[in-house]
Amino acid sequence: MARITASVYTSHVPAIGAALDLGKTQEPYWQPVFQGYEFGKQWMKDNKPDVIFLVYNDHATAFSLEMIPTFAIGTAAEFQPADEGWGPRPVPKVIGHPDLASHIAQSVIQQDFDLTIVNKMDVDHGLTVPLSLMCGQPEAWPCPVIPFAVNVVQYPVPSGRRCYNLGQAIRKAVESFDEDLNVHIWGTGGMSHQLQGPRAGLINKDFDNAFLDKLINDPEAAASIPHIDYVREAGSEGIELVMWLIARGAMADVAGGAKPKVVQRFYHVPASNTAVGHLILENS
Ligand code: DHB
Numbered sequence: 001m002a003r004i005t006a007s008v009y010t011s012h013v014p015a016i017g018a019a020l021d022l023g024k025t026q027e028p029y030w031q032p033v034f035q036g037y038e039f040g041k042q043w044m045k046d047n048k049p050d051v052i053f054l055v056y057n058d059h060a061t062a063f064s065l066e067m068i069p070t071f072a073i074g075t076a077a078e079f080q081p082a083d084e085g086w087g088p089r090p091v092p093k094v095i096g097h098p099d100l101a102s103h104i105a106q107s108v109i110q111q112d113f114d115l116t117i118v119n120k121m122d123v124d125h126g127l128t129v130p131l132s133l134m135c136g137q138p139e140a141w142p143c144p145v146i147p148f149a150v151n152v153v154q155y156p157v158p159s160g161r162r163c164y165n166l167g168q169a170i171r172k173a174v175e176s177f178d179e180d181l182n183v184h185i186w187g188t189g190g191m192s193h194q195l196q197g198p199r200a201g202l203i204n205k206d207f208d209n210a211f212l213d214k215l216i217n218d219p220e221a222a223a224s225i226p227h228i229d230y231v232r233e234a235g236s237e238g239i240e241l242v243m244w245l246i247a248r249g250a251m252a253d254v255a256g257g258a259k260p261k262v263v264q265r266f267y268h269v270p271a272s273n274t275a276v277g278h279l280i281l282e283n284s
């Protein structure tokens with residue numbers, strides 16, 4: 001059967017993708033950001049998954065005000081990097097895993113979460129920047145990726161609690177897939193940032209570090225953070241952090257297993273106008 005062996009959490013700031021694509025990773029501004037992912041890149045090589053279930057949000061790229069799915073699972077065989085206004089990023093296309101994605105859709109919908117099934121979708125920086133941070137600049141991504149898009153852009157957005165519960169359902173779905181697959185689940189976005197209005201530029205290191213602590217040690221408490229606290233404390237775009245709770249909810253301890261091992265924790269300010277956070281948790 002398939003198993004979730006680890007979860008990865010990371011910000012997905014588009015400027016990080018641009019810095020990488022333009023060869024600026026060793027510039028003084030960017031060097032500390034990329035340094036924080038050196039461990040993760042090696043870890044990916046040493047712990048290569050068969051499939052990545054990648055939770056991210058679309059930034060009005062594939063979706064728009066015309067159609068706003070709360071939770072959308074990509075079931076296609078492949079997904080192209082999106083043109084976000086300056087051409088698609090020069091990164092590999094994303095190969096999907098239609099069999100596992102369809103199985104997860106079946107199982108999670110039967111567990112009463114209403115997913116939108118997406119058979120054609122370009123993927124934006126929310127998905128490609130985490131892959132770049134964790135995999136560098138390969139000819140092809142190391143394994144198939146199932147894109148899972150969450151609406152955190154247009155209100156109403158799902159609560160952290162609902163995301164956490166959804167993660168638990170995804171874990172059950174993966175474990176009922178009848179093939180031995182090593183699956184990693186990634187939660188992306190955040191950390192604190194606000195891109196608009198009078199508070200544009202807001203960063204809250206205390207909130208971010210407390211969130212990392214809670215996510216690791218007391219995910220139940222992290223799941224209880226009300227939506228308004230993210231917005232007030234972490235900025236209007238800090239709400240992206242609810243996506244980390246989907247990945248955390250899929251870890252073994254939430255279903256009565258052992259606590260995960262923290263193998264990497266990194267936090268850095270600034271990257272563009274965003275605080276960058278990154279965690280890797282392994283199921284033992
Ligand atoms: C920016 C955009 C994002 O989607 C994000 O998560 C962080 C920063 C930006 O435009 O700077």
Ligand code: FE
Nearest residue numbers: 012126189240
């Ligand atoms: Fe974002």
